[in-house]
Amino acid sequence: MKRLLLTTCCILGAAASQAQDMVSYKAVEPFDDVAFAVESAIVGEGLVVDHVSHVGDMLERTREDVGSDKVLFTKANVYTFCSAAVSRKVMEVDPMNIAYCPYGIFVAELADQPGEVIVGFRQFPDGAMQEVQALLDGIVREAVGQ
Known part of the structure; x- marks a missing residue:
């Protein structure tokens, strides 16, 4: 598989319209190639993808049911997983760091930006959870070829 081209790295802050802060990277490869690269990078770390949430499919399937005519994503998935070693650490x-488990990485192609795939994860608080953030950042960077 050819290397994914990293075009932009951005941390979305207050302008993220009430979403938690996140770290995201843009790739120019097709969604399926980027999604495969993310899953491969997770497995490459010796981890297991526990679940793939097909968020884009669910939102499109239920769009009319909730009274919307806006298509949000061409495709969008969230890959959830955990690391026994990092999670234990x-x-x-702080046992209450359980609130952050499992960890998730999203891959999304916005409907209004076809051909642009965004890969990212939520930011974690300072302190011990920065080790989780570094793990996710390494996985995403590997997936986008950086």
Whole structure:
């Protein structure tokens, strides 16, 4: 598989319209190639993808049911997984870090920006959870070829 081209790295802040802060990267490869690269990078870390949530499909399937005519995504998935070693480490510091588990990486192609795939994850708080953030950032960077 050819390397994914990283075109932009951005941290979305207050302008993220009431969404939590996140770290995201843009790739110019097709959605399916980027999604495969994300899943491969997770597995490459010795981790198991617990679940793939097909958020884009669900939102499109239910769009009319909730009274909307706006198509949000061409495709959008969230890959959830956990790391026993990293999770134990951060939860030994504070057992309430359980609130952040499992970890998720999203891959999305916005309907109004076809051909542009965004890969990212939510930011984690300072302290022990920065180890999780570094793990996710490494996985995403690997997936986008950086």
